């Protein structure tokens with residue numbers, strides 16, 4: 001199969017032929033129809049600080065964890081349960097399916113989990129991908145492949161909102177209008193927040209969030225965020241989300257949070273950062289970190305999409321074939337108007 005292969009930090013991915021993956025008895029093989037480019041992959045291919053607690057990428061790795069596809073082969077033990085031709089999406093790791101973590105839908109905590117972009121499992125910036133049956137969900141009729149590939153980043157947003165213990169009537173401030181911030185806005189609104197205010201240093205990006213559930217936008221380059229928030233909603237936020245994930249953004253979230261409120265850190269900062277604990281302590285903030293999602297989060301997202309209760313389709317702003325993919329990937333390192341760029345590895 002053809003795949004986008006990582007060679008070395010700071011160099012573009014290279015399209016190459018690599019061996020076709022073979023599904024294990026409890027796995028499926030899919031032809032990847034769409035895979036979203038994620039900021040995590042951009043950071044990762046730039047080279048990560050080994051002390052950051054984030055695995056370094058080996059040369060030869062194939063990334064891509066936000067995908068949908070069509071089943072082309074069914075593992076031996078799954079015959080009768082899954083069919084060739086079914087349209088699916090999947091969580092981007094494979095657990096054992098039997099341990100307490102897997103049974104709770106948290107395969108990423110499975111002691112023997114196989115993670116994507118590792119030597120044992122290629123990612124979906126490729127024509128084919130192995131997926132675990134336990135981690136796989138069928139896509140309803142109403143969900144096309146692009147939207148199917150949005151299930152993963154949407155589930156990140158849903159999990160973050162779950163971590164915020166959102167109550168109907170809460171007012172939320174979301175810092176950062178990238179894909180994560182937009183997904184958080186969508187579910188914060190869907191789960192009953194009154195005001196969902198998104199701030200971004202680029203005014204046009206913040207404004208765009210109003211297409212995805214935000215009730216107001218703040219241009220943080222020109223406006224005082226806290227003052228503006230209070231003018232819009234009549235009071236301080238009950239929840240503040242850091243959806244930026246750069247050094248300093250967590251402190252910003254803490255500073256915008258009023259006493260006894262909640263802060264959820266969901267932007268993935270891979271660099272060392274420092275903050276002033278005293279500023280959080282005197283406010284008695286509840287600070288939560290959100291990482292990934294459970295199987296249940298995936299199910300909820302797929303269900304809401306299938307019933308057309310949420311519509312994130314405008315998040316997909318471009319789609320490229322595999323040949324144009326490395327260039328499209330590198331282009332996202334510079335400031336851009338794109339939200340989510342999809343690669344369609346099997347586009348002819």
Ligand SMILES: [Zn+2]
Pocket residue numbers: 038039040065066153
């Ligand atoms: Zn991602």
Ligand SMILES: [Zn+2]
Pocket residue numbers: 095096097098099100101102103107110111112
């Ligand atoms: Zn397990």
